[in-house]
Amino acid sequence: MENKVKASYSLKNKRVVLLGASAGIGLATAQAAAAEGAQVVIVSGNQQKIDNALTELPANSEGYAINLSSEDNIKNFFSTLGTFDHLVYTAGENLTLNIIAETDIEQALKFFNLRYWGALTAIKYASPLISAGGSISLTSGTAGTRPGSGWALASSICGAIEGLVRAMAVELAPIRVNSVVPGVIQTGLWDSMNDIDRNNFYKTMEDALLLKRIGQAEDVALAFVYLMKQQFGTGQNIMIDGGTVLV
Template identity: 40%
Template sequence: MDLTDRRVIVLGGTSGIGLATALAAARRGALVTVASSRRDTVEAAVKTLPPGSRGVVCDARDEKDVQRLFAETGPFDHLVFTAGDSLLLDRIEAITSSDARGAFEIRFWGAWLAAKYAKEHLRPGGSIILSSGIAAGRPPSGGSVVAPVCAAVEALTRALAVELAPIRVNAVAAGMVDTDLWADVPAAARAAIFAEARRTLPARTTGEPADIAEAHLHLMTARFTTGTVLTIDGGATLT
């Protein structure tokens, strides 16, 4: 998975899976740009990356911001889209329609915008990697928003793989990974969920951001893989 001198943009790359991906790509020789909506997190992330790495403030929900990101970055090789907000998990009667619609803003429409404006700048052999989750095929209780968001991203992945060919477009569907996306779940409930997962998953462990980062790097270099959703879940979809 050599990425020497390849240019990689991680949109949502200042924490969790995105930052782990940026670090892993940089260790393999890539020239990395991380982008996120908050200047403080962008500056903090760049300090953890090797010299030559860049940070850009960009709101994935803002079309002009996304267009500017790629216009200013210029030609590059791989886009990883990991931008997202906290998981909206609750019973349907407790979720407002505006919150449900808002859940699509970054995870789906942000990915759609990123692909729209990235494609003109991707060099031959380039790829786009989007982010889904196992809720698309294995919805949890309270998943009336999370599951369709993930399913929409997976459908987008397949559609773009056809439309944007020969640019390769894939997605990673992550299982139980301990990141800030779980921040809105009360600490005790979050601990119980992860403890139960570690007890019952076939892998007998939950994921770390670095596990998903390795999947992203694999898809960057897998030249014969496109339109695929790569599931990294410790076996959750088997149980």
Template identity: 45%
Template sequence: MALTGKKVVVIGGSSGMGLATAQAAARAGAEVTIASSDKQRLDAALAELPDGCDGVVADTRDEEAIAALFEHVGSLDHLVYTAGDTVAPHPVAEVALADARARLDVRFWGTVTAVKHAVPRLSRTGSISVTSGTVGVRPVPGFALGAAGVGAIEGLARGLAVELAPVRVNVVRAGAVRTPMWDAIPAPQREGMFGAMAKRTLTGAIGEAEQIAATHLFLMENGFVTGTVVTVDGGSVLTGS
């Protein structure tokens, strides 16, 4: 098993795609550390993970906290970054510029911060995988800032793949996936949205967190993949609707 005994850090690992990735990596034999800004969610996640998994409270907007996280972890083999904030529309014409800048703090600048502090401790045969979204290639009204953020993440990853070689850097571009990040939307509206999203895929379904986790595992284990964006979206970017 390619991950047996490997040290994996999942930032955003307390729920959704990150927790599913941590669970899959642990089942594959990795030594897993998850990080989250919310201690309650972190403790709940650790209760779902196998014994021996570690957890650290770290806000990706706080560089000192991220530096302390990697000081705690020491050397590592793989970094997975899935941290994000609540999904909600923010039309550019209606948003304060300070709020618009803050929309990139967790997803983009958090990724930059994590990579900066992980790289000196990362195995040269290791990898970094980050998460973007299909909104970058199929924007919808109200999510221009989200589209800009995931586009920036994908560009960053391609640049890092060149800059950090032989360390491998890849992106999982997720389509609509059922995770707690959607929970801010009232349940009836959310289920209606999921149904509409499913109809816009070729598979007739939205994604599950475990499907994204399987892709992160593939990118950790396959030593011949770097600088790549893997789209996991049920074919939604191919539909015209």
């Protein structure tokens, strides 16, 4: 038993499916998993971005353009995929921050589609295909623990994801279900801000953070790789935040 567990720590020849992986944290995680010997399958809603991402991955990688806001599309994708070892869900649109008085409720409802309902739907159709010793890793964020003014929707989604992680860890055991909880990471997630506001935001965070720098996609990718390789942690939300929640 001991040797079998140790052997499973490797990602060599494992098949890893990453949803929301044509750029940013998802692509960095695909690259990190591939560097460990995994065969990666990347998915996002834009074919051109998938094609571009595949040029940065090994030749045995696969890529598919799928609308992850559609249950039928997710169902059809997994119905033809076959078995695999690990599911990583990093899909999410650019953040839009509004105080509650200026929040459009109809738009707010849609904000959950990709980040929460897409993740839940992916779990529904992917979990029967995951091989023994496999895992599911979702994405939360420090807004769930330490929100600022205007972060009601982002905080709500993070809380929902972390609750989903715990519930799925119980229901789907022995499949391991966890999430990574990034702090502020320098990716396209913040592109809805204009350049001046975004740079000021980064500078404010750099000055405040214990590690005195903004996180990079590669920092978070390492956490996803850990969650795939480790064999005894489930129902956990692993914070990679540069000290965000401590300051």
